[in-house]
Amino acid sequence: MWIPIVVIGGLVLVYIGTYYLNKKTPIPDECKDVVDEATCTACHNFTCSYKK
Amino acid sequence: MTKKDNFLKGFFKENPIFFYLLGMCPALAVTATFETSLGMGLLVVFVLTSSNIVVSLVKKWIPHDVRTPAYIVIIATFVTVVKMLTEAYAINLFDALGVFLPLIVVNCLILGRAEAFASKNTVIDSAIDGVGMGLGFTLGLVVIGILRELLSTGGIMFGVYLPIGDAPITLFSLDMIINLFAADFHITDYGLKVFGLAPGAFIALGIILAVFQFRKSRKDRKIAIAKMEFIAEKKRIAAEKKKLAAQKLAKAGGK
Amino acid sequence: MSFTLFATAIISAMLINNVILMQFLGICPFLGVSKKSSAAIGMSAAVLFVMIISSAITYTLYDLVLYKYGIPYISTIAFILVIASLVQFVEMFIKKTSKSLYKSLGIYLPLITTNCAILGVSEGNITNIWVNHIGDYWGGLLIALSTAVGTGLGFGLIIFAFSSIREKLEASDVPAAWKGVPISLVVAGIMSLAFLGLAGII
Structure with a gap:
């Protein structure tokens, strides 16, 4: 009973940890415009069309 | 909304x-x-x-x-x-x-x-x-x-x-439709099998999206034509007004 | 024997069951990124890299934890978490180490979390190994890794070939109704038809 909870809980913690660390690491300055372009051309994304 | x-x-x-x-x-x-x-x-x-x-x-x-x-x-x-x-x-x-x-x-x-x-x-x-x-x-x-x-x-x-x-x-x-005209003909024997396989998926979706795009492009063209007509009409009115003003000016100058 | 297994798995994943044209995974980047060849190469390199690592981790997790403790039903949620955190980690790592690598490859990493191909390969590996009755851990890992390599290479091959076709397509005179995505899909269909002919290799 407790094994799935531990496994999922651990993975969630790992994910949130890496997500936070990644967010804290700044994107190199020269790449900023490239990132936006890539995010919006690579996938027809709802979040993209709503950001405009 | x-x-x-x-x-x-x-x-x-x-x-x-x-x-x-x-x-x-x-x-x-x-x-x-x-x-x-x-x-x-x-x-x-x-x-x-x-x-x-x-x-x-x-x-x-x-x-x-x-x-x-x-x-x-x-x-x-x-x-x-x-x-x-x-x-x-x-x-x-x-x-x-x-x-x-x-x-x-x-x-x-x-x-x-x-x-x-x-x-x-x-x-x-x-x-x-x-x-x-x-x-x-x-x-x-x-x-x-x-x-x-x-x-x-x-x-x-x-x-x-x-x-x-x-x-x-x-x-x-x-x-059901074809047998109304030809009783012994089974069109189901002549299915395009490729549409059930991978290539047919791409082609079918392409056809459907093209139909949507066709409708959209026609609508866009209608809007564009209407816009152009509207602009042409405005230009014509503006040109007429200019002409009138010029005529008035000419009359005024003549006096 | 294991080399034959490896080679067969790679060829079958790369050409016969091509990830885009036959399994329809990763259509979104296929239609989006393939406008430029450079973007296509960056995206497929990122996919190949993440796919290999993630399938090794997910297979290990499944075999040594989920299956062993009788909880295979949480595989989907566990896999997506593994892939998502792996992507975050790799992105952070590249950000810190190399700017040029980040510019060419790293910018596509955030898009990979929602890429069907990665999760699809991880899920497919489980069924594949289950069906083929490969009992021990190392044999399964070999199959999982070779499938991942083959799938990633197949993804790159198709996306690169398609970007080259697309550069020609931009210059050609296509009817307005077919411009853009519809004609790309039909071209993909014809490519798929060609790949259907490879089914007899193995």
């Missing part, structure tokens, strides 16, 4: 498949027959509605920075529920969908709706949006599925995958 508009927008105006091109992987992979498309669509309706409801319920407690992980966990939970229910009650559908059932998790549509709509709106609005968008997605899948199944087998079957009724029934067959 009224509740009715909110519900109806997913069907035509903002159809996820035909206008946003979201969820293309299932749109190509599970649409070999009408019934698998319908089944996939209904599963997406369930996952989308319940994830929208839960996301809008807990939106106040989720810190803004970790919202994407939280949404992914919520969606993955519902997909697991759906996967187990399908395996228990509709094993044929489960086998037919295969890997695309767990792949509902990464359907851009669901994460996109959670981020763009459910995280900003009330529970009831989010539920309506989920049902509407999900049914719009189902409509898209079913249109592709009907086209592909008609072209590949010449008829529409029902009851093979979904656990409804005892034996599969033929909903519609091109034979």
